[in-house]
Structures are given as C-alpha cells and as structure tokens.
Amino acid sequence: xxxxxxxxxxxxxxxxxxxxxxLDGGFTECSEDGCVDLDFARHTLTIDCFxxxxxxxxxxxxxxxxxxxx
Numbered sequence: 001x002x003x004x005x006x007x008x009x010x011x012x013x014x015x016x017x018x019x020x021x022x023l024d025g026g027f028t029e030c031s032e033d034g035c036v037d038l039d040f041a042r043h044t045l046t047i048d049c050f051x052x053x054x055x056x057x058x059x060x061x062x063x064x065x066x067x068x069x070x
Contacts, residue, residue, distance in 0.1 A: 013042060014042050015032050015037070016032055017031040017035050018030065018032075018045045019038060019046040020048075020056075021046060021047070021048050022056065023048065030043065
C-alpha cells in the first residue's frame with residue numbers, strides 16, 4: 001500500500017506542517033522545520049495559537065486583555 005501525499009504526487013507546492021496564527025502581533029509560524037513560505041494556501045492545517053498544546057504566551061496576553069475589556 002502506497003501512502004504518498006497527493007500534493008507530493010502531483011508536484012504541487014505545499015507544506016506538511018501546521019501553520020500557527022498568533023493573534024498578538026499578527027504573525028504566523030509553521031511547525032515544519034525549514035518552512036519559509038508561510039502562505040495560508042500552502043498549509044492544509046491552520047490553527048490559532050490558543051490551540052497549541054501547552055498554550056502560547058501571546059494567547060495569555062490576549063485572554064488578559066479580554067478579561068479587562070469585560
């Protein structure tokens with residue numbers, strides 16, 4: 001059984017990593033080592049930093065700001 005990625009088989013530009021969107025500062029990073037093109041279209045999985053296992057320091061700052069606003 002061959003489990004080759006369909007994007008790889010088709011020669012399409014893509015990344016196997018997860019794109020993490022940070023709400024504080026509006027930047028993104030990828031979980032795949034060496035990924036330098038952080039375009040949403042290249043990543044099949046995109047999450048907010050709130051969903052990162054163990055949390056994210058900018059998520060804590062955003063949560064504190066939301067608590068103050070309410």
